[in-house]
Amino acid sequence: GAVVSQHPSWVICKSGTSVKIECRSLDFQATTMFWYRQFPKQSLMLMATSNEGSKATYEQGVEKDKFLINHASLTLSTLTVTSAHPEDSSFYICSAPREGGTDTQYFGPGTRLTVL
Amino acid sequence: DQQVKQNSPSLSVQEGRISILNCDYTNSMFDYFLWYKKYPAEGPTFLISISSIKDKNEDGRFTVFLNKSAKHLSLHIVPSQPGDSAVYFCAASGTGKLIFGQGTTLQVKP
Numbered sequence: 001g002a003v004v005s006q007h008p009s010w011v012i013c014k015s016g017t018s019v020k021i022e023c024r025s026l027d028f029q030a031t032t033m034f035w036y037r038q039f040p041k042q043s044l045m046l047m048a049t050s051n052e053g054s055k056a057t058y059e060q061g062v063e064k065d066k067f068l069i070n071h072a073s074l075t076l077s078t079l080t081v082t083s084a085h086p087e088d089s090s091f092y093i094c095s096a097p098r099e100g101g102t103d104t105q106y107f108g109p110g111t112r113l114t115v116l
Numbered sequence: 117d118q119q120v121k122q123n124s125p126s127l128s129v130q131e132g133r134i135s136i137l138n139c140d141y142t143n144s145m146f147d148y149f150l151w152y153k154k155y156p157a158e159g160p161t162f163l164i165s166i167s168s169i170k171d172k173n174e175d176g177r178f179t180v181f182l183n184k185s186a187k188h189l190s191l192h193i194v195p196s197q198p199g200d201s202a203v204y205f206c207a208a209s210g211t212g213k214l215i216f217g218q219g220t221t222l223q224v225k226p
Contacts, residue, residue, distance in 0.1 A: 004159075034213065041125075044160070044205060044216040093159050095214075104150065105214060107159035 003027055004096050006108035013084055014116055021079045021111045023050075023094030029074035030096035034105065035067075038091040050077040050094075084115040119143045120208050122217035130225055135193040137220050139206035142187065146208040146215075151180060151191045154203045154219070163204075164191070196224045 007022045023033055033050040048069055049057040056069035066088075068080040081088055091112050095105040121140045129135045137151075147168040152160035166173040166180045166189065173180050179192045193200055201224050207214040 006159075036216075041219075043120075043218040044214075046213055046215070049213065091157070095159075104162055104165060106162070107152075110157065110159045112157060 003106045004094065004108040006092075006094055006111050008111060009109060010112040010114075012114045012116065015085050016083055018080055018082045019084055019113060021081070021092055021094075021113075023077045023079070023096070023108050025075045025096045025106075028096075030077075031074060033071065033077040033094055033096045035069065035077075035079050036093045036095065038093065038110075044093065047079075050079075052077075081113065084113070086115045089113055089115045118218075119146075120206060120215050120217040122204075122206060122220050124220050125218070126221040126223070128223045128225060129196050131198055132195045135191075135196045135200065135222055135224065137191040137193075137204050137206075137222065139189050139191075139217050140187060141189075141208050143208070143210065143215075144187070145210040148209045149180070149182060149189050150207045150209070150214070151178075152205045152207060152216075153200075154205060156203075160205060193222075196222075198224050198226050200224050 005024045031052045035047045036044045038044045047062045050069045050071040052071040058064045071077045093110040095107045097105045119142050150165040151163040153163050154160040164175050164178045164180050166182050171182050182189045203219045203221050205219045206217045
């Protein structure tokens with residue numbers, strides 16, 4: 001069964017609005033979660049590392065003021081796309097490694113964001 | 117700078133034959149490699165992994181080969197089944213973060 005969930009699975013919003021995406025680890029605690037973005041027919045691109053109790057670490061070229069990440073608890077990380085624009089339309093995926101596990105990560109089902 | 121590359125965007129094989137998906141990397145600090153399978157509108161699913169101290173890892177129909185000197189890894193699927201049709205991503209890790217290749221779309225024809 002799924003060990004990482006995401007909500008919502010898809011969202012359509014108007015340009016200029018903000019959208020919050022939740023990522024939850026279901027049966028384990030995750031001090032670290034990762035957020036990825038995938039454009040059609042392209043690779044999964046790591047956006048940021050979400051750290052419980054501290055600030056997220058963003059990859060080069062990712063605007064931290066636009067993609068707000070909050071790791072509120074050991075099982076929940078949220079990604080908020082602020083003032084969304086059509087170019088933000090994409091597939092957003094989170095992942096979490098098992099505590100004490102290997103680099104194997106468990107991915108959420110993804111969230112399809114469409115900005116009109 | 118693409119640190120992990122999958123140079124073949126697509127591959128088509130006949131059911132029952134072998135599928136070979138290739139992946140190259142540039143960063144010699146990577147010490148763990150993984151293959152993921154992804155269906156449209158879903159998150160990736162872990163398939164198989166290999167540590168840099170090994171050159172082969174086998175799990176059922178899936179075998180991953182690692183050639184460190186060539187910075188190359190490959191995924192072999194044998195026999196291929198129609199249900200294997202999906203996008204396959206290789207990924208590399210050296211610091212806990214995963215760096216993904218662009219993906220290869222595999223189509224297995226009945």
